[in-house]
Amino acid sequence: MRFQLTGEQKALRAAVRGVVGRWSGAGRWGLVAQFPAPLIDRGFWGALGELGVFSLRLPEVDGGAGLGLPEAVLVFEELGWALVPGPLVATHLAAGVVPGAATGETVVAAADGSLVEWLDEADVVLPGAEGAVALRSVDPLTPLHRVPAAARTDPVAVLLTAAEQLGTAARVCALAVQHARTREQFGQAIGGFQAVKHLCARSLVRVEVARAAVYAAAVTGDAVDIAAARLLADEAALRGARDCLQVHGGMGFTWESEVHLHLKRAWVRARRGGGDTESEEVLAADLLAQAG
Amino acid sequence: MDLSYTAEEDEFRARLREWLGKVLPTLPAKPSPDDWPGRRAYDCGWQRMLYDAGYGHVHWDASPTTRLIFLEETEKAGAPYVGANFVGLLHAGPTIAAEGTPEQRERWLPPVLRGDEVWCQGFSEPDAGSDLASLRTRALRDGDDYVVSGSKIWTSHAEVADWCELLVRTDPAAPKHRGISWLAMPMSAAGITVRPLRTLAGSAEFAEVFLDEVRVPVGNRVGDENDGWRVTMVTLSFERGTAFVGEVVACRRVLGELAVEARRNGRWDDPGIRRQLGRLNAEFRALWRLTQWNVSEAEASGGVPGVGGSVFKLRYSHARQELYDAAADVLGPDSLDLERPWVLDRLSSLSYTIAAGTSQIQQNIVAERILGLPKGR
Numbered sequence: 001m002r003f004q005l006t007g008e009q010k011a012l013r014a015a016v017r018g019v020v021g022r023w024s025g026a027g028r029w030g031l032v033a034q035f036p037a038p039l040i041d042r043g044f045w046g047a048l049g050e051l052g053v054f055s056l057r058l059p060e061v062d063g064g065a066g067l068g069l070p071e072a073v074l075v076f077e078e079l080g081w082a083l084v085p086g087p088l089v090a091t092h093l094a095a096g097v098v099p100g101a102a103t104g105e106t107v108v109a110a111a112d113g114s115l116v117e118w119l120d121e122a123d124v125v126l127p128g129a130e131g132a133v134a135l136r137s138v139d140p141l142t143p144l145h146r147v148p149a150a151a152r153t154d155p156v157a158v159l160l161t162a163a164e165q166l167g168t169a170a171r172v173c174a175l176a177v178q179h180a181r182t183r184e185q186f187g188q189a190i191g192g193f194q195a196v197k198h199l200c201a202r203s204l205v206r207v208e209v210a211r212a213a214v215y216a217a218a219v220t221g222d223a224v225d226i227a228a229a230r231l232l233a234d235e236a237a238l239r240g241a242r243d244c245l246q247v248h249g250g251m252g253f254t255w256e257s258e259v260h261l262h263l264k265r266a267w268v269r270a271r272r273g274g275g276d277t278e279s280e281e282v283l284a285a286d287l288l289a290q291a292g
Numbered sequence: 293m294d295l296s297y298t299a300e301e302d303e304f305r306a307r308l309r310e311w312l313g314k315v316l317p318t319l320p321a322k323p324s325p326d327d328w329p330g331r332r333a334y335d336c337g338w339q340r341m342l343y344d345a346g347y348g349h350v351h352w353d354a355s356p357t358t359r360l361i362f363l364e365e366t367e368k369a370g371a372p373y374v375g376a377n378f379v380g381l382l383h384a385g386p387t388i389a390a391e392g393t394p395e396q397r398e399r400w401l402p403p404v405l406r407g408d409e410v411w412c413q414g415f416s417e418p419d420a421g422s423d424l425a426s427l428r429t430r431a432l433r434d435g436d437d438y439v440v441s442g443s444k445i446w447t448s449h450a451e452v453a454d455w456c457e458l459l460v461r462t463d464p465a466a467p468k469h470r471g472i473s474w475l476a477m478p479m480s481a482a483g484i485t486v487r488p489l490r491t492l493a494g495s496a497e498f499a500e501v502f503l504d505e506v507r508v509p510v511g512n513r514v515g516d517e518n519d520g521w522r523v524t525m526v527t528l529s530f531e532r533g534t535a536f537v538g539e540v541v542a543c544r545r546v547l548g549e550l551a552v553e554a555r556r557n558g559r560w561d562d563p564g565i566r567r568q569l570g571r572l573n574a575e576f577r578a579l580w581r582l583t584q585w586n587v588s589e590a591e592a593s594g595g596v597p598g599v600g601g602s603v604f605k606l607r608y609s610h611a612r613q614e615l616y617d618a619a620a621d622v623l624g625p626d627s628l629d630l631e632r633p634w635v636l637d638r639l640s641s642l643s644y645t646i647a648a649g650t651s652q653i654q655q656n657i658v659a660e661r662i663l664g665l666p667k668g669r
């Protein structure tokens with residue numbers, strides 16, 4: 001048992017971090033200004049395609065990298081960390097099914113539960129979006145439509161969403177720690193105050209537990225492991241983002257600070273795949289199944 | 293990332309499983325939780341059986357993964373817990389193995405492994421709990437002995453212990469972290485009085501220990517004089533790092549039993565209860581994965597576990613309390629009956645966020661040593 005990242009996995013993570021880091025660091029938060037109708041940056045979408053974000057798990061004969069879920073999870077964790085907008089999971093799952101999805105030429109959205117993200121910007125919507133009604137999305141970087149019929153969710157979509165949540169959880173923990181180290185009140189860094197310190201420590205504990213669950217689910221691919229990963233990753237992202245906002249004080253409540261964007265995105269993702277109720281029921285049923 | 297085991301590890305697991313299947317049915321009935329001499333005899337008897345079968349050393353010499361398999365299999369099979377041997381096997385022993393001289397290792401380790409000698413931990417004092425380094429028990433050098441006076445508290449199973457890993461102040465003038473030494477004190481020495489304390493669970497699990505001019509040979513000091521704080525950090529990293537592995541497996545078993553009980557008594561139809569049990573399933577699965585992650589990390593780096601143990605301990609101690617609170621929800625009014633299963637466990641779970649360093653102290657450790665936040669004053 002070597003439940004640690006391999007050298008190749010670390011290299012993959014670093015490569016993705018480099019590309020999305022350059023993008024998110026290059027003032028692309030300007031997208032927020034386009035509210036209420038954000039656009040997908042097609043050039044960047046193509047760059048993600050080139051990087052292999054969508055084609056990662058396609059066999060090499062079909063132009064993919066022939067990698068597995070563990071690698072996909074590492075990539076989606078990075079996308080979550082950098083708050084990359086767009087129907088990333090839907091397009092990834094459409095690679096090899098919808099022409100152009102694998103390379104990032106085609107943007108694919110999907111009905112998940114009773115919501116569709118990025119309907120108007122997408123080239124293809126799976127399985128379809130009859131009767132879709134636009135919502136005024138709480139997340140300024142994710143346009144949403146409601147659809148009448150609830151679609152069934154692929155466990156892989158749930159897992160990749162959990163990976164994105166993990167990325168968010170790690171990011172908001174890092175943002176909170178960074179702020180706690182530098183912001184001074186009462187003549188000292190606020191991170192020296194135990195009330196603040198403990199918020200940060202609990203945030204890290206949630207990240208570490210969620211990470212173990214998400215990575216393990218990627219290795220086993222087991223539906224019950226995936227349900228567990230989603231619950232822990234949702235908790236780590238949602239709770240972590242709130243605590244991060246608290247650590248930032250008034251600055252955290254301003255539109256200019258990026259903290260609210262992480263929280264809102266985490267809320268959107270937490271609604272995918274039937275939400276936590278479905279995962280809890282899967283895990284409850286598993287207890288009885290194990291007991292026989 | 294890989295969760296599969298090597299052929300050798302699989303073979304170890306299969307052999308162990310077979311052996312457990314053979315010997316567990318031959319064990320005598322478990323003594324009552326209050327009968328400490330009985331529990332000592334029972335726990336040491338089990339340790340002796342492990343030793344004779346070649347498993348006595350597994351906590352120390354085996355690779356972290358082999359140890360994980362050992363703890364997983366023994367717990368799954370319902371084998372006895374380390375119990376009275378907890379301190380000796382899980383932290384005093386490993387500390388002596390890491391820090392002791394060859395003579396000290398020869399003197400103290402084999403009897404622990406054979407289940408002949410039981411250890412207790414004399415760290416906390418009435419005025420030095422979380423602030424352990426402020427301890428005051430004095431040790432004055434007199435020839436080849438230290439003469440020790442003071443008192444210790446919350447000393448688990450002191451009544452039945454042969455040895456105590458004792459922290460004493462050997463230099464009262466030095467800054468508080470610098471004047472401490474780590475001693476092995478024989479519990480049979482003159483001047484020791486043990487006064488059992490009842491826990492909120494009703495048993496005499498720990499005690500107050502009064503030390504009145506107790507003579508401890510200087511040769512019983514592990515590590516250098518006044519270097520005891522460093523040795524203590526080694527002990528605490530074992531205590532927090534690896535001591536709870538088997539318990540996570542046990543919690544997963546209890547959770548399954550709770551689900552079966554809920555189905556039997558109809559509480560399963562309550563979606564609130566069902567979903568809570570589902571959530572706990574996620575929690576303990578994740579804690580098991582974190583254990584596997586930490587073990588793999590230890591396997592890669594080797595040696596003493598790091599502060600990552602605090603991350604695990606923080607989450608686990610709360611999860612364990614939630615588990616037994618959920619048990620109370622499943623039991624309903626029966627949760628108030630001490631005769632029912634899980635009720636005593638619920639009471640003892642209350643200590644997990646206190647013993648071996650409180651949650652507040654663990655959060656300080658995580659924030660300061662992992663996240664690099666400023667030290668508190």
Ligand SMILES: Cc1cc2nc3c(=O)[nH]c(=O)nc-3n(C[C@H](O)[C@H](O)[C@H](O)COP(=O)(O)OP(=O)(O)OC[C@H]3O[C@@H](n4cnc5c(N)ncnc54)[C@H](O)[C@@H]3O)c2cc1C
Nearest residue numbers: 413414415416421422446447448643646647648649650652
């Ligand atoms: C079942 C059990 C078994 C034990 N067995 C042993 C044993 O075998 N040997 C042994 O030596 N000890 C043992 N202990 C003692 C245990 O290690 C201490 O109880 C523990 O370290 C806390 O110390 P304290 O009880 O003095 O509480 P205190 O230190 O007085 O703490 C009281 C409260 O104040 C909080 N607090 C204290 N300092 C801070 C701070 N800096 N920041 C924030 N909050 C703070 C604590 O978190 C806690 O909530 C045992 C305890 C229990 C419950």
